[in-house]
Amino acid sequence: MAEFKLPANSKVNKHGRVFKAPDGAKHVRRFRIYRYDPDSGENPRIDTYELDMDSCGPMVLDALIKIKNEIDPTLTFRRSCREGICGSCAMNIDGHNGLACICASDDIDGDVRISPLPHRPVVKDLVPDLTDFYAQYASIKPWLQTRTPAPPDRERLQSKADQQKVDRPSACILCACCSTSCPSYWWNSDRYLGPAALLAAYRWIVDSRDEATGERLDELEDPFRLYRCHTIMNCTEACPKDLNPAQAIGEIKQMLVRRRY
Amino acid sequence: MPPRERPLSPHLQIYRWQISNTLSVLHRATGAVLSLGLIVFVAWLIAAAAGPQAYARFAALIDGPLGFLVLAGFGFAFFYHLLNGVRHLAWDVGRGFGKRERRASGWLVVVGACALTALAIAFALHLGGSTHG
Numbered sequence: 001m002a003e004f005k006l007p008a009n010s011k012v013n014k015h016g017r018v019f020k021a022p023d024g025a026k027h028v029r030r031f032r033i034y035r036y037d038p039d040s041g042e043n044p045r046i047d048t049y050e051l052d053m054d055s056c057g058p059m060v061l062d063a064l065i066k067i068k069n070e071i072d073p074t075l076t077f078r079r080s081c082r083e084g085i086c087g088s089c090a091m092n093i094d095g096h097n098g099l100a101c102i103c104a105s106d107d108i109d110g111d112v113r114i115s116p117l118p119h120r121p122v123v124k125d126l127v128p129d130l131t132d133f134y135a136q137y138a139s140i141k142p143w144l145q146t147r148t149p150a151p152p153d154r155e156r157l158q159s160k161a162d163q164q165k166v167d168r169p170s171a172c173i174l175c176a177c178c179s180t181s182c183p184s185y186w187w188n189s190d191r192y193l194g195p196a197a198l199l200a201a202y203r204w205i206v207d208s209r210d211e212a213t214g215e216r217l218d219e220l221e222d223p224f225r226l227y228r229c230h231t232i233m234n235c236t237e238a239c240p241k242d243l244n245p246a247q248a249i250g251e252i253k254q255m256l257v258r259r260r261y
Numbered sequence: 262m263p264p265r266e267r268p269l270s271p272h273l274q275i276y277r278w279q280i281s282n283t284l285s286v287l288h289r290a291t292g293a294v295l296s297l298g299l300i301v302f303v304a305w306l307i308a309a310a311a312g313p314q315a316y317a318r319f320a321a322l323i324d325g326p327l328g329f330l331v332l333a334g335f336g337f338a339f340f341y342h343l344l345n346g347v348r349h350l351a352w353d354v355g356r357g358f359g360k361r362e363r364r365a366s367g368w369l370v371v372v373g374a375c376a377l378t379a380l381a382i383a384f385a386l387h388l389g390g391s392t393h394g
Contacts, residue, residue, distance in 0.1 A: 012271070044268050121269060
């Protein structure tokens with residue numbers, strides 16, 4: 001049964017700190033950021049940082065880095081490429097999952113509210129534990145499976161049209177924005193694979209070179225692993241790469257029906 | 262000190278209401294309302310089968326602003342669930358997943374459900390008017 005409320009140890013307490021903007025700052029914005037320190041023994045809190053936007057880069061990640069460098073070095077978050085290809089800085093920004101590095105602060109009205117990816121155990125501050133998420137990805141066997149021997153003198157070739165089928169789904173960067181936006185995944189992440197893993201499964205199912213299509217579909221034909229998707233579409237709304245996991249899941253459902261006839 | 266269990270990050274508390282997830286919740290809610298409404302519907306059938314007196318008592322119960330609200334709400338739940346169900350059928354055959362399509366179809370369902378509910382109310386009032394008059 002879905003648990004709509006946060007457990008007692010996860011409720012945000014009211015002891016958030018406020019870091020004022022420097023005097024003379026003209027263009028001030030408030031960043032309200034979820035903080036959790038595992039060593040403190042306290043519940044999470046929301047800290048407020050006032051930033052002078054005249055001396056801050058345009059993206060939310062720029063603001064986070066500015067805070068860490070200049071105001072509060074204890075702020076913890078993941079980041080790497082700062083150009084939307086590594087997926088490290090996935091977080092919930094203004095109630096919407098996305099990558100901090102490609103999300104402009106100017107596109108957000110009012111205070112910028114930032115919290116970790118939803119409904120995950122929090123390691124520290126904006127760093128969620130994604131162990132299960134990666135395990136689910138591994139469970140769909142995200143590699144080419146073949147029975148026939150490869151041609152001795154060349155690669156396994158495929159037509160342009162066949163390649164195009166996997167172009168989009170292989171652009172997934174596994175940032176977990178989609179899966180952690182999905183209410184079905186929130187309530188059933190122990191049994192439901194979630195949009196990211198299912199999009200990856202789809203990517204291998206439609207690959208013309210893969211020879212384990214039947215087994216892959218067998219694995220998914222399950223009331224929880226696949227069919228907890230209720231086409232809520234949060235995944236597709238959240239995807240920072242503009243992919244469509246909901247559609248991929250819909251197509252898998254169709255394949256499962258079609259192969260009976 | 263035992264290691265502290267990691268807190269769960271906020272989810273429903275913070276996630277933004279968008280047209281997509283709002284209509285999905287509404288689909289669930291109207292489904293629940295329809296199940297409950299069936300009880301009223303069955304009560305009506307039983308009253309009708311039990312004779313004029315029982316039926317008059319039921320009619321008196323349902324006649325009034327509260328009864329009107331319940332029936333109108335039931336009507337909206339019915340039409341919304343029906344139309345959004347068609348939307349789900351379209352998704353099941355692989356149609357309407359694009360951004361523009363899914364938003365447009367969502368608003369169409371909302372407007373359509375309101376219009377059909379208004380029509381049904383107007384029709385019911387017309388019928389009621391002609392019987393009494």
